[in-house]
Amino acid sequence: MRKVPKWFSSISVIALVGVMLAGCGGNNANNAETTNNKPANTATNETTNTNTTNDTTNDAATTPDPNAPVDGGTLTIGTFSDIVSVNPIYINDTSSGDIENLINAKLYDLDRQGNLIVEPWSIAAELPQISADGKTYTVKIKSTAKWNDGQPLTADDVIFTYNTVRNPDAGAPGISTVDKVEAINKIDETTIEFKLKQVYAPFQYSLYSSVVPSHILKDVPVKDLKTNAYGVDPAKTVTSGPWKFSEWKQGQYITLEQNPNYWGEKKPHIGKIIYKIYADQNTEVQALIKGDIQMSEAIPVTQIEGVKANDKLQVILEPGPLYEYVQFNFKDENFPDKYSPFKGQKTRQAIAYALNRQGMVDNVLKGTGKLMNSPFLPGSWADPGDQAVNYQYDAEKAKALLAEDGWKPGKDGILEKDGHRFSFELQYNAGNSRREQVAAVIQQNLKDVGIEVTPKGIDFATWIDQNITPGKFPAILLSWSLSNPDPDAESIFSSKYFPPTGQNGGWYKNEAIDALWTKGQLTIDQAERAKVYQEIGKEISIDLPYVFLYQYGLPQVVDASKVKWAEEDAPESSLGYGYLYHAINWWVTE
Amino acid sequence: MSSAALEKTSGTAPNLGMEKRPDGPWKTAWKKFRINPFAVAGLVILAIFVVAAICAKWISPHDPTRIDMMFPNLPAGSKGHPLGTDELGRDILSRLLYSSRISLTVGFAVAIVSVFIGTLVGAFAGYFGGWVDTISMRFVDVMNSIPTLFLNILILAIFGSKMSYMILVLAFTSWMGVARLVRGTYLQLREMQYVEAAKATGVSNLGIIFRHLLRNASAPIIVTATLMVGGAILSESALSYLGLGVQTPDTSWGLMLSNAQEFMLTDPMQAVYPGLCILIVVLAVNFIGDGIRDGLDPRKTTIPQRRLAAWRKKFSKSGI
């Protein structure tokens, strides 16, 4: 159900706005992710798994038999914001998503590359069958699936879930992911048929979704669903996953216990999972060091050094489904002199050449990011690779391009064209130290080629409401969290999606690229689709509505002396919620 | 008794014998203030901080917002960075100096604004009495009953955090003491004969309130105002710690302290500098306030309290 892309703020204490992390295309950094079934100690597994980065602490915590999973025990995870509701239909924030992921089985799951697969814990029995015309998806579910109240999980539940999301009265945030669905039919108790209005390739990822129990919710009027106790009251939240929602002390902790009625062939090892809520991330890190919690999804980058000094704690930092970019605004009225300086393609290319992106990755991200040249994550199946233009840092070339585009140095050394100084405000969200640093680098880099940049930090919530959503800004520095493994990004770049309905806040228009996005949606075959996205990657890297900077990740911390997993079950940073990847197979030692 | 006595109430040498026109209250106060070591030390320290804040632009070794990623987290004593640099390579000393501007501005501005509001409300309430007084004092009761920090957070959360808002909000939640004080003084003073005389000669009410009476109420107001500066600096730091105060790229001691929390593991000194600055300045301001109060207190004139106490001890029959 999660597809709508979200702007990614910082994990800073203040910017506690519903930020959404969800799945995304896999990345090949995890070469070590093999079908090797040999269980291993976490520490060793992590060193092999992250050979592309240098962010693991190898500790030699030896327990009597570290390779054998033990059942029971408690895993305490730290978080710094409380959940809102774990009803999967209304999930719109990461904290709730974390819990929802553990207590619900999903129709399908994802492999490390972001492909839809059937796992032993998936509800579906086999991959969806897509009709020849690409408009009908037939889903077969396992007959063994059950709710934790003992009721069977049937086709009715699946149909109820999708129909509720489609119903505008329900107010579900995921409604746009199923707006191409024409009808959902029940073939038999375990078979469901989705009929689409048109061919729409990204639909497959709408099947990467949890299901809600229709026997509990079907009598609730649809417009009251959002305020229903389901998802808020643990006793009334009937779910189908390995753990169940057993207690919620608002602002303090959430407890998940093993689901006694769990139907999967593979049972979870960990007996109890507790999410402990801290007032801020600093307290959370202190608690990690103190040993009060065994894991944190993300700590501030600035704390990594301090955490690494503690030898039982292991930091996992790999590029995640996040990328940072500089976006230009093409609309004249967003500038003080009613003139957008970014309209020339050569000007935009010059800016791309002028930015030292590799320097940002090396110095700001300490080498843990990857350069991006297109809106597709490096290593994903849609990655255009070399086809996208890689703008190597070259200030001289930038100056030459600017001159070609008609910019001439003014009296103060700042470029001018038609009486307009090349000076603009670069907005970012205040309190995000990474962005602060990058903004400063951009300011310096562009000053070197004669462009004046004024970085301006704004409170995240205000910024999104007043600048980003209505598309009122000169230029911004921001990230996208790719909440869906599908490469389709029409709503960000197509001129069909200008504000307020769409997310093309820079008012960028390129008809050729618009057409390509549509083509990508209409192509079912993945290899064919990949070609379309490679084309887009190439075109967009020439035309540059954004300067794509880099893909980056969030540092996950695990107490390796307590939390164990086999190599093939290690966290997968490149997926949304990937920090709990295969948690059903993890175990804890006391 | 060494000079390290921590008492704040040191008296003058007895002013005996000299048959001269007695000094005015302010002159007496200054005389007493001058020989109070804590008050003087406070004044000197505050003066140093104020001068440093005003001259921050010229004495800062670096631009406080300049990020230099080549040299992050330098320790104190590094070349060119006497107190080192923070995680973004910004010079800590320069940031402290610029922070002092905001922290002190907030401190003094809040004191001034709240004295203004408090005096206005208190003066009208006390002078006119009746329903004006009742309404004002009921409002004071209301404001006094909502814990300040909660009210501050509520207002800043609703209206957004801007420095000007913060000053207004802090002033809005701290004028009640002054209002009470002024009202009390005016209640007494308005019965004075010179007020009637002034009325008889046709001086307007406003004229009496602000020209004649205010002068007589100014001493306690000044004491309260001084003590309020320290309170405002502390409140600012608390709000900044909660993320509702000063916002980047501005910086204050509170904000530095809040940011430094991230570095308690790696570089705890970053939290120590701004914390010490707050501690020292608030101490200084409080010493000054106490010094002025004692100076203006006519009961504390003749013999130093310390000596009095020693004397009392010597002659009392205390078994304790």
Place this chain on the structure above:
Amino acid sequence: MTEYLIRRILQSVLVLFLISILTFLMIHAAPGGPTQIFLAPGLSPEAAQIQAHNLGLDRPVPVQYAVWLGNLMQGDLGHTFKNHIPVGDILWPTVKNTMVLMGAAWLFSLLIAVPWGIYNSTSEYGLSDQTASFVSYIGFAMPTFWFGIILQEYFSLKLDWLPLSDMYTMGKEGNLGDLFMHLILPVSVLTLGFLAAYSKYSRASMLEVLSQDYIRTARAKGLKERRVIFRHALRNALIPIITILGLDLPILVSGAALTERVFNWPGMGRLFVDMAVAREYSVLMSITLVVSVIVVLGNLIADILYAIVDPRVQLGSKGGSST
């Protein structure tokens, strides 16, 4: 006495009523109005209108206030906006937790501060007195949260003597020994501030009493100093302290809020900050009211005690400024 009591209670009710109006108006004066605040961002104008109507936000402000107050009287504090949980469910447990922390800090500082202040009044400017004076200056000038963070780093992380944060260790809820260990650090932080204030007050109050004529008379009669202090002076010296304890409640509550935040104490103060960030205005309104009730009640009790203890108080003459 009865008349004074009734008057004082009516006064308190009036103050609370005014506070409720003030809080309510504040929410409604926010930029964009309550619609902006209570509705989800990104709603279409039509949907927003429907929702506003459902929530009664399109009615006149006085009517809305009346409805809100009516619900309040019936104990209905409203629901959280984001997930429609009754505010009371979230609020009441935190009130209890805050009371535990505040009560412990209050009791602890009183137990230390009052005897200390009184002792100091008998040996003015001695070592103890000067230490008290030093502590009080530091206590007034130290940012609470900073002191808390320092204590955490040192006693919990470095020495590993005390728990870092929270009220209980997970799984030991309700264990008194565990609670005690968790109380030590936050109570120390709060105590520093109050120790300063209370020892100063009790010293000053005692000195004031000791300079009274009847004490001089008692001494002149040849009574032992110990007897003079405990039998004659102490009682009268404690009276003003009672009022001050009442007056200081807002400061205590505010201090507790910051301390709760530092120590992750699940109390009202922490909830308030969280909810301010999340813009849950119905929770903020409720907490503001609850803390105000605590303060007003505290003052009321202090005043009544004062009236009972001190026969000199002229009942009913306190008029204008009640506290």
